[in-house]
Every structure is written in structure tokens, then in C-alpha cells.
Amino acid sequence: MPRYEQTPCLAALPPTDNKIxxxxxxxxxxxxxxxxxxxxxxxxxxxxxxxxxxxxxxxxQDKIVTASSTGAVTIFRHHQNSQTVSVSQRWAxxxxxxxxxxxxxxxxxxxxxxxxxxxxxxxxxxxxxxxxVMRVIENADSSTIHAVTYLRTTEILTVNSIGQLKLWDFRQxxxxxxxxxxxxxxxxxxxxVDRHPNQQHIVATGGQDGMLCVWDVRQGNTPFSLMEAxxxxxxxxxxxxxxxxHLFTCSEDGSLLHWExxxxxxxxxxxxxxxxxxxxxSAMAPAGGNQSLISAWLSGDSSKGRLETTHMLPSxxxxxxxxxxxxxxxxxxxxxxxxxxxxxxPV
Amino acid sequence: xxxxxxxxxxxNIPAASNGTHLxxxxxxxxILVYETxxxxxxxxxxxxxxxxxxxxxxxxxxxxxxxxFNESHHIFVGLQTIRExxxxxxxxxQFVSISKNYRSVIRACMEELQQVAELIWNLCEVLFIxxxxxxxxxxxxxxxxxxxxxxxxxxxxxxxxxxxxxxxxQVVSYVLQGRLEEARQMLxxxxxxxxxxxxxxxxxxxxLSKMPFYNPGGTQTLTEFDVKWRHxxxxxxxxxxxxxxxxNKHLELICKVLVGDEDTLxxxxxxxxxxxxFLVTRLLFCHxxxxxxxxxxxxxxxxxxxLDPRSVPEPLDSILLAAFEFDxxxxxxxxxxxxxxxxxVAHLTDLLDHCKLLQSHNxxxxxNLREFLLLEYASGLFTHHSLWQLAVDYFDHCPEFxxxxxxxxxxxxxxxxxxxxxxxxxxxxxxxxxxxVRSICKxxxxxxxxNNRLGSAxxxxxxxxxxxxxxxxxxxxxQDYCARGTFSDLDLIDNLGPAMLLSDxxxxxxxxxxxxxxxxxxxxxxAAKLLLSLMTAKIAPRSFWMTLLTDALPLxxxxxxxxxxxxxxxxxxxxxxxTSSLNNTTxxxxxxxxxxxxxxxxxxxxxxxxxxxxxxxxVKEGTVEA
Numbered sequence: 001m002p003r004y005e006q007t008p009c010l011a012a013l014p015p016t017d018n019k020i021x022x023x024x025x026x027x028x029x030x031x032x033x034x035x036x037x038x039x040x041x042x043x044x045x046x047x048x049x050x051x052x053x054x055x056x057x058x059x060x061q062d063k064i065v066t067a068s069s070t071g072a073v074t075i076f077r078h079h080q081n082s083q084t085v086s087v088s089q090r091w092a093x094x095x096x097x098x099x100x101x102x103x104x105x106x107x108x109x110x111x112x113x114x115x116x117x118x119x120x121x122x123x124x125x126x127x128x129x130x131x132x133v134m135r136v137i138e139n140a141d142s143s144t145i146h147a148v149t150y151l152r153t154t155e156i157l158t159v160n161s162i163g164q165l166k167l168w169d170f171r172q173x174x175x176x177x178x179x180x181x182x183x184x185x186x187x188x189x190x191x192x193v194d195r196h197p198n199q200q201h202i203v204a205t206g207g208q209d210g211m212l213c214v215w216d217v218r219q220g221n222t223p224f225s226l227m228e229a230x231x232x233x234x235x236x237x238x239x240x241x242x243x244x245x246h247l248f249t250c251s252e253d254g255s256l257l258h259w260e261x262x263x264x265x266x267x268x269x270x271x272x273x274x275x276x277x278x279x280x281x282s283a284m285a286p287a288g289g290n291q292s293l294i295s296a297w298l299s300g301d302s303s304k305g306r307l308e309t310t311h312m313l314p315s316x317x318x319x320x321x322x323x324x325x326x327x328x329x330x331x332x333x334x335x336x337x338x339x340x341x342x343x344x345x346p347v
Numbered sequence: 348x349x350x351x352x353x354x355x356x357x358x359n360i361p362a363a364s365n366g367t368h369l370x371x372x373x374x375x376x377x378i379l380v381y382e383t384x385x386x387x388x389x390x391x392x393x394x395x396x397x398x399x400x401x402x403x404x405x406x407x408x409x410x411x412x413x414x415x416f417n418e419s420h421h422i423f424v425g426l427q428t429i430r431e432x433x434x435x436x437x438x439x440x441q442f443v444s445i446s447k448n449y450r451s452v453i454r455a456c457m458e459e460l461q462q463v464a465e466l467i468w469n470l471c472e473v474l475f476i477x478x479x480x481x482x483x484x485x486x487x488x489x490x491x492x493x494x495x496x497x498x499x500x501x502x503x504x505x506x507x508x509x510x511x512x513x514x515x516x517q518v519v520s521y522v523l524q525g526r527l528e529e530a531r532q533m534l535x536x537x538x539x540x541x542x543x544x545x546x547x548x549x550x551x552x553x554x555l556s557k558m559p560f561y562n563p564g565g566t567q568t569l570t571e572f573d574v575k576w577r578h579x580x581x582x583x584x585x586x587x588x589x590x591x592x593x594x595n596k597h598l599e600l601i602c603k604v605l606v607g608d609e610d611t612l613x614x615x616x617x618x619x620x621x622x623x624x625f626l627v628t629r630l631l632f633c634h635x636x637x638x639x640x641x642x643x644x645x646x647x648x649x650x651x652x653x654l655d656p657r658s659v660p661e662p663l664d665s666i667l668l669a670a671f672e673f674d675x676x677x678x679x680x681x682x683x684x685x686x687x688x689x690x691x692v693a694h695l696t697d698l699l700d701h702c703k704l705l706q707s708h709n710x711x712x713x714x715n716l717r718e719f720l721l722l723e724y725a726s727g728l729f730t731h732h733s734l735w736q737l738a739v740d741y742f743d744h745c746p747e748f749x750x751x752x753x754x755x756x757x758x759x760x761x762x763x764x765x766x767x768x769x770x771x772x773x774x775x776x777x778x779x780x781x782x783x784v785r786s787i788c789k790x791x792x793x794x795x796x797x798n799n800r801l802g803s804a805x806x807x808x809x810x811x812x813x814x815x816x817x818x819x820x821x822x823x824x825x826q827d828y829c830a831r832g833t834f835s836d837l838d839l840i841d842n843l844g845p846a847m848l849l850s851d852x853x854x855x856x857x858x859x860x861x862x863x864x865x866x867x868x869x870x871x872x873x874a875a876k877l878l879l880s881l882m883t884a885k886i887a888p889r890s891f892w893m894t895l896l897t898d899a900l901p902l903x904x905x906x907x908x909x910x911x912x913x914x915x916x917x918x919x920x921x922x923x924x925x926t927s928s929l930n931n932t933t934x935x936x937x938x939x940x941x942x943x944x945x946x947x948x949x950x951x952x953x954x955x956x957x958x959x960x961x962x963x964x965x966v967k968e969g970t971v972e973a
Contacts, residue, residue, distance in 0.1 A: 051763075098798070103763070105765075141802070141838065162802075162838070162842055182842055187843075208769075
């Protein structure tokens with residue numbers, strides 16, 4: 001069900017009329033309507049934005065951080081009472097070349113810290129409550145850094161355009177990564193990265209060839225598994241925040257995929273009997289916990305057989321640039337200047 | 348299309364006044380005007396580099412129309428994928444449903460003023476796409492009039508405060524639109540208020556209920572229907588003749604309408620509001636079995652009767668008349684003038700072309716009408732910063748010139764970010780536009796180079812498989828190394844993989860870095876072997892040989908022998924080759940003496956080290972053999 005807004009939130013946008021818009025899509029809790037449709041999303045307020053919005057993330061309840069193609073990093077504040085937006089802080093030309101602007105390609109927040117990356121290959125650490133820059137890693141990458149995410153409180157992960165996944169530790173003073181993992185063979189550019197919400201060593205990335213890579217950053221320098229997903233660039237990958245057996249990816253080919261590892265089917269012991277897998281699992285898995293502690297994403301080749309993918313959009317021709325998922329609600333924005341909201345994602 | 352259809356508006360451009368010759372290009376809402384070097388005979392206009400942009404219509408940039416463009420794009424793409432080989436019988440319902448989709452998009456996305464577009468589209472759908480035969484033709488036309496009358500009902504409710512007047516008005520309106528059921532319901536209510544005239548109301552009710560309508564799905568033939576209808580018509584006429592309704596003006600009026608009395612209809616122009624409503628009403632009560640071919644005759648006469656003879660017909664009137672005349676090309680032509688963007692005509696023409704209605708017509712310019720209009724529309728989209736991606740699909744479906752247009756336009760998309768460049772690149776790669784792929788990568792590589800981002804620059808030239816540019820960047824890396832003694836962007840160079848083979852210089856760069864790595868890991872003999880092979884296999888450029896030989900020095904100075912006697916001989920040969928070629932080429936005059944001295948010392952040092960190493964190697968090799 002296409003839902004329009006005047007400008008797509010996360011799509012590449014023209015410099016003249018870019019906006020940051022706040023929408024209300026209604027709560028997805030129990031409502032009076034039995035069919036689950038609560039009407040059109042409501043535009044709450046909007047604010048002009050200089051340059052294309054290449055990435056954005058909520059800092060806290062009412063603040064949002066954007067990455068601009070002008071290299072600026074901006075914190076917008078949403079005033080709930082008056083339904084207005086204002087700029088609460090702005091670092092102009094945070095990312096730059098000596099005599100030109102460099103687009104800021106990615107942002108990640110862990111309030112009050114903000115980390116941004118850009119085409120200039122720099123990693124910048126800000127604090128929302130301080131005007132200055134906390135730390136800059138110059139020349140962190142010789143190519144463009146496309147995305148960034150937190151691994152732990154002091155460690156971040158970046159992906160670049162030569163197929164590398166780099167791990168940075170802010171506790172160390174050196175300006176070199178603490179670990180480099182890379183794709184073997186062709187250096188396929190990576191565009192997005194996300195970390196498993198519970199098991200922090202599991203990382204998913206997507207790249208130019210549309211493949212989904214799952215990495216175990218504790219071991220090996222190459223991806224743990226590669227799965228064919230999209231036919232062209234994968235722009236974003238997200239684990240479901242509370243149910244990480246589910247993963248969502250979107251792509252330039254206009255598709256939005258829902259991945260599900262059916263780890264549960266393996267779990268009930270009464271179905272397993274006394275076979276080897278039972279023993280091997282108990283030997284491997286640490287004691288305690290009711291979830292499968294050996295993640296389904298890292299269970300090797302057999303995981304391919306137990307992985308189900310579902311298309312979440314009707315046939316589409318234009319790129320799906322961005323997505324986010326929370327609870328049963330999935331939102332994505334496309335180059336067709338549309339935002340799709342699905343309030344009943346089966347997770 | 349030679350004559351000027353509408354006098355163009357005049358926009359004053361200051362620069363034009365001094366006699367310079369102007370050129371221009373169209374955008375979706377803008378015209379780009381620029382001064383040219385062209386000299387008119389006599390006038391002394393001189394060229395001037397200024398470019399002026401004249402903005403005329405900001406409509407195209409309104410969010411409402413952007414919605415229309417985006418939504419209709421889906422329908423367009425869907426239409427193009429309807430298979431050619433289906434029998435035309437199966438295709439017609441598909442075309443009709445696509446036409447309806449377009450109309451609902453117009454309704455949803457365009458503001459009130461644009462509803463006229465939907466009115467025209469709907470009529471074209473009925474006449475050309477449905478191509479309804481006699482009998483059902485009238486039913487379709489009735490639907491058409493009813494659909495676009497709804498707003499008039501609303502207006503009337505506001506105007507007529509008097510409720511009784513309103514009721515009378517509405518009953519007649521219903522009858523004029525052939526909505527007899529609704530009319531009867533209203534009459535029943537009125538009859539209860541006038542018990543004395545109950546008989547008359549009953550008679551009218553009977554007449555209304557008996558009026559036959561053609562049922563295209565039924566078993567009744569058109570002739571049978573015609574006979575039945577004539578009986579009914581005579582009966583109504585009889586009632587009128589014997590003054591059955593003489594005592595009630597209101598009912599008599601309805602009766603006159605039912606019999607199709609032209610004068611009565613014309614007296615109620617305000618209820619009909621348009622000549623085409625008059626036309627449909629007249630057909631309903633006089634010629635219900637009208638054939639498509641007869642339509643134009645009735646349309647023309649209704650228009651003449653209805654409109655003030657002194658008034659000039661509005662563009663809409665001529666468009667509708669042309670449609671009733673089945674002159675598709677006139678409709679398209681008039682629409683492109685009357686509606687101020689290409690959206691309408693491009694999509695309508697495309698749909699009509701799929702219905703095989705435009706085959707016979709070829710333009711004296713371009714390929715055909717469909718393609719011409721689609722190209723114009725898509726070119727307009729391409730100039731828009733956000734809608735340009737939609738245009739790609741339109742160009743894809745223009746077999747003759749679409750590719751050329753796309754090639755020309757795609758190079759003009761501003762590449763603000765790498766992400767946008769990747770999107771453009773993907774479009775080109777999917778269409779095997781290798782020329783454009785190369786050019787985009789080159790632009791991005793040049794930009795990276797300008798910003799001193801050698802790693803990015805190299806990545807882009809690798810993507811384009813641009814060997815020459817990769818060589819240039821490799822040179823830069825090597826220069827950097829010579830100047831600073833360390834490599835920049837190690838993460839990239841160490842990770843070249845198969846891309847290393849793109850150019851010789853890049854291969855050398857990769858291999859040379861490998862040498863440093865081996866050396867750093869103290870794998871000396873492997874390092875030595877690699878270093879030598881770089882020169883003997885001619886991978887290293889001659890200009891770099893001195894650096895390589897200097898790199899060999901520390902290996903030669905190691906305690907243990909690393910270069911074998913044979914290898915040392917080869918190194919010596921390399922050094923001699925280098926010095927002799929240097930002596931031949933450089934006369935040494937323009938070179939500062941200091942540099943020359945350093946060079947000479949270096950060579951001396953190397954000769955010494957090589958000689959010592961050779962001696963050691965011979966001794967060692969002799970010892971082992973013995």
C-alpha cells in the first residue's frame with residue numbers, strides 16, 4: 001500500500017527541496033479497527049535540509065541526526081508539544097576535501113555519542129552535548145566508507161567500497177583499524193552493515209552484487225557465509241531488534257526481502273531424538289539461556305536450507321533505498337518517492 | 348502541424364535587445380535561453396558567454412504532479428509488458444483496465460482544474476479503446492456524462508435555496524442523465540404531496556419504468572430493441588399529444604424531455620450545462636441506437652445548437668468534437684496545446700498505440716507520434732533532479748531513438764554523491780552502455796584524484812576497466828612512494844586481487860608492494876627473487892630501476908648470501924643496461940651537478956656491493972657443491 005509523502009525521507013534528493021519530515025503512522029498496538037489499518041500516515045512537521053539526506057538515525061526520543069551530501073552532520077529536534085522541528089546542532093563541512101565538500105555517507109548514534117563516516121575516508125566522533133569534535137581518524141580508509149555501526153560501546157565497524165569490513169577501537173590511540181576482514185576474490189563494494197542485537201560478534205553486510213554476507217568477527221578474516229539475495233546493490237540490511245532470527249534487506253532492484261532462519265524447528269529436543277546434532281550442540285552451546293545460543297546465522301551450510309526469504313513489496317521497478325523495522329512495523333522509502341508502511345510483519 | 352495554434356506569450360529577455368542571436372532548450376517547466384555566436388547578416392551581434400534561465404511554469408515541480416508522474420510510471424511499465432502475441436480479443440479488457448487506472452491516478456493526483464484531462468481521457472476510452480458498437484455506445488456515453496456531472500449536483504444544491512425548486516430541478520436533471528430510477532423515487536415523494544394529481548404521477552411513473560434500455564449482455568438483438576424503443580417513444584408522444592400532463596407543467600416538461608423535444612432541451616441549458624451533455628441526452632431520447640460513425644454528425648449539430656454562435660469554442664469543445672469525429676490525431680494535437688505538459692498526450696498516445704489505433708500515421712520528423720511524445724515527456728522528466736529515474740523506463744520503450752536520448756541525457760545527470768553515481772552506473776551497465784560507464788567512472792576517478800583520494804580514484808578506474816587511467820594513478824602512487832618513502836593507502840594496494848592485472852603499471856605497483864611486505868617479514872630470498880623478476884620480466888618501468896636496485900642494496904649487504912651468483916650476474920646486467928641507457932639519453936647539461944654526483948655515488952656503491960656479493964656467492968656455491 002503506497003503511502004506518499006512530499007519528499008522521500010531517505011532517498012537521494014535534490015538540493016533545492018530536501019526536507020526532513022516527521023510522520024506519525026499510528027501505534028501498532030491493539031486498536032479499535034479489526035483489519036489493522038489505521039488510516040494514512042500523518043505528516044507531523046518538516047524542516048528544510050541542505051543537501052541530500054544520505055543517512056539518518058534517532059539519537060533519542062526527540063532528536064534525529066542526519067548525514068548530508070554537503071558533508072554536514074545535523075541534529076534536528078522534534079518538539080512534540082508544538083509539532084515543530086528545529087536545528088539543535090550542526091557541524092557544517094564535517095566531512096570535506098581540502099577544497100571541496102565530501103558527502104557524509106553514514107551515521108550511527110549511541111547517545112550522546114555520534115559517529116559519522118564519509119567519502120573522504122574519515123571517521124568522526126561527536127558528542128551531542130559538545131560543540132567541538134571529539135576525535136577524527138584521518139585517512140581511515142583509502143576508499144569511500146559506505147556505512148558504520150556500533151559493535152560494542154567503544155568499538156565500531158565500517159564497510160568500504162573495496163569489500164572490506166574494518167573494526168575500530170576508540171580506546172586505542174592509533175589511527176589504524178584493530179581488525180580488517182575482507183571478501184576474497186573480487187573486491188565487491190559493501191554498502192551496508194548491521195550487527196546482531198544479542199550476539200555482537202555476528203555481523204551482516206550487503207554489497208554491490210546484492211549478496212548477503214554474514215560474518216563472525218571473532219574468527220576468520222572472510223565472511224562466514226554468502227547468500228544470494230538481490231540482483232543489484234543492497235542498500236540496507238537490518239536485523240529485527242527484538243527477534244534477530246528475522247532480517248530485512250532492500251536493494252536497487254526494487255525489492256525488499258524478509259529473511260527468516262527457522263532455528264526453532266531445530267530446537268525441540270523431542271523431535272531430535274538421540275542423534276549426533278543434539279550432542280554436538282550441547283557440547284558447543286554454553287549452558288543456560290532458552291534461545292538457541294549458537295546463532296542460526298552461523299550454523300554453517302545447513303543454514304541455507306533452513307533460511308526462508310519472502311518478498312515484502314509488490315512488483316516494483318524503482319530502488320528501495322532505506323528500511324527500518326520495529327516490532328511488527330516495517331517502513332521503507334523508494335526512488336519512486338513513496339514510503340511503504342507494513343504494520344503486520346510476521347515476526 | 349505547421350500553423351501556429353496559439354499566439355505565444357512574450358517574455359522580455361534583456362540580453363536579446365542588443366541584437367544577439369539566442370538559442371534555447373526546453374525543460375519540464377523551464378526554457379534555457381542562451382546567446383549564440385550566430386551572426387545575422389547586417390547586424391553586428393557579437394558572441395557573449397552569458398546564459399539566462401527563464402522560468403515560466405512551476406507547476407511541474409508541484410508535489411501533486413510529482414505524485415502523478417510517479418504513480419503513472421508503474422502503469423506505463425505494466426502496459427509495456429502486455430504480451431504482443433495475445434489475441435486482440437483478450438487484450439482489450441486489459442487495455443480498458445489500464446486506461447481506467449490512468450484515469451483514477453488523474454483523479455487522485457490532479458487538482459480540480461485538471462479534471463478536464465480525465466473527462467477527455469474518459470471519452471477517448473469509450474470511443475477508441477472500448478470502441479463500443481451501436482447500442483452499448485450510448486450506455487457508455489451516459490456513464491461518461493453521469494461521472495462528470497456529480498460536481499454539478501453539488502453546486503446546484505448550494506445555488507437553489509428553495510427546496511421545492513430544487514426538487515423539480517433534480518428530477519429533471521435525473522431524467523436528462525437517464526437516471527430514471529432516481530427520478531421515479533423523487534416523483535413518488537412528490538405525488539404524496541399532491542394527492543389530486545396522483546393519476547398523472549402514476550402515468551408518468553409507468554412511462555419512466557417502461558423506457559427500454561439496451562442490454563449488451565442479453566439475448567435481445569439491436570433491431571428488437573429498436574422496435575421496442577419505438578413503441579415506447581410513440582406512447583410518450585401520444586401522451587403529449589392528448590395533453591395528459593397539460594395540468595402539471597412540471598410533468599409535461601418531463602414528458603417533453605422523454606420525447607426528445609429539442610426546443611425543450613435547449614430551454615434548459617442551465618440544467619445540461621454543456622453541449623456534450625445535451626448531445627448525450629438527445630441521443631438517449633431520439634437516437635438510442637446511434638452508430639459510432641454517425642456520432643460526429645450529432646455532435647456537430649448539438650454544439651452549433653447549444654453554443655452561442657458568436658462565441659469562440661473553447662479548446663475543450665474542439666478536443667471533444669475531434670474525439671466524436673474519431674480524429675485521434677487532432678485530439679492529441681489539441682490536447683498537447685491545451686494541457687500545459689506532455690504527461691497527458693504521451694500516456695494517451697502510448698495506450699492508443701498499443702491498441703493499434705495509430706499505425707497508419709508517420710511523422711515527417713522522428714519515428715512516430717508515440718515515440719516522439721514519449722521522448723519529449725521523458726526528456727522533461729530527465730531535467731528534474733528527482734524524477735529522472737522514471738524517464739529511463741520511458742526511454743527503454745522507445746525502440747528507435749530511446750537509446751540515443753538516454754545516452755545523451757544520462758551523461759548530464761549531476762553526480763553529487765557516489766551513491767548517485769552508482770545508481771547512474773547501474774542503469775548504464777544494465778543496458779550495456781559501455782561508453783557512458785567509462786565516462787562516469789572517469790568523472791568520478793578524476794574528482795577523487797583532484798581531491799587527492801588516490802584509493803578512490805583507483806577503485807573507479809578499476810570498475811571502468813580503464814587501463815590508461817589505472818596506469819596514471821599507479822604512477823602517482825609510485826611518485827608518492829619515491830617522495831615519502833612509504834606507501835599511502837596500503838589497505839587498497841594490499842587488497843588488489845585480480846584487479847592488479849588491469850594495467851602493467853598497476854601490476855608492478857602491487858608486486859612492488861608485495862616485495863616490501865616480504866622484506867618486512869624477513870623472507871629475504873623470496874623478496875630478492877621477486878625484485879629481480881620485476882626487472883628481468885620488464886614489469887618495472889625503466890625509470891624505476893634505480894629505485895629497485897637501491898632496494899637491493901640492503902639485501903646485498905646482509906651477512907648471509909641472498910642473491911645467487913646467477914642472480915647477481917643478472918642484477919649487474921640490469922645495472923649496466925641502465926647506466927648505458929642513461930649515458931646515451933641524458934647529456935647531463937641541464938642536470939645540477941649535485942644530483943649527478945649522488946647518482947654516480949649510488950652506482951659506485953651498487954657496483955661494489957654487487958661485486959662483493961658475487962664473490963661471496965661463488966665461494967658459497969662452490970663450498971656447497973664440494
